[in-house]
Amino acid sequence: MEVTQSPSTAEAVPAAADTRMSPFARAIGVFTSPAAALAGLRTQSQWWFPLLVIVIFSAALTAAIYDRAVVPMTAEIYDRLVDQGVMSAEQANQAVEKARGPQGLIGAIVGRVMVFYPLVLLVLGAAVAFGVSFILGKKLPFRQGFEVVLWANLIMLPAGVLTGIMGWMKETLEGVHLSLGALVPMSDPPEKWQKFVVAILDAFGPFEIWTVAVVIIGASVLSGASRKSVFWVVGGLYVLLRVVTACLAMVLPG
Helix, strand or coil: CCCCCCHHHHHHHHHHCCCCCCHHHHHHHHHHCHHHHHHHHHCCCCCHHHHHHHHHHHHHHHHHHHHHHHHHHHHHHHHHHHHCCCCCHHHHHHHHHHHHCHHHHHHHHHHHHHHHHHHHHHHHHHHHHHHHHHHCCCCCCHHHHHHHHHHHHHHHHHHHHHHHHHHHHHCCCCCCCCCHHHHCCCCCCCCHHHHHHHHHHHHCCHHHHHHHHHHHHHHHHHHCCCHHHHHHHHHHHHHHHHHHHHHHHHHCCC
16 A cells, blocks of 8 residues: 655655764755755754854954954944943043953953854754744754754854955945845934844845755754744744844944
8 A cells, every 4th residue: 555645744754864974074064955964963963063163263253353343343333322422432432442452352252252152042042942842843852953053054154254354345344244234325323224124134145044944954854844834933933033133223222
């Protein structure tokens, strides 16, 4: 008797192909064949590798462009805060001088790269695991959701290189975008609606879309859920998160 697979079951077949791969082979596979590369995460935990790569890469990139692009951007932000009456000129000067020193670079690497970035990835991994497990009713443990997010974010490394090059050339990261946000005319200081629109457009840049697509593929393969259902859940959570961050960008001073 022939058994006919439903589309949902057919899409879940790759989940059974637990492929053991070296971290380097899996990193390449994330770019070339994400379904095959991420299938092995069901039985082979390698969360440490992408996390280490992301932290080292981000720390090196921050150090490389800090004096040329990050500090000037920081100075521009403080200048706007002075114009808005949020802080005095003396306070702004002190903050910029502190940023120019070695403690500013150390703070950026330790606070942002080594603490903030991993925490964000941790929360995103938990959100993916929650969405697939509780909304779709499929099994995706937190560890697997976290790993999918970590491996998928390797896609953002080339985006970091391009952003760093553009920031180096402009001598600031202000106004550097790899999305249609680069086409939005910005006043000085930016209007609230401009900051909101740019944040939304940045959320749908090519590298961001690619990263979310890899997360969807990985979550589908590991959980056995259809890609269509994972798309709606993970895509919905992503849009919600980016709308919230865009609203924060709109209301925060600077």
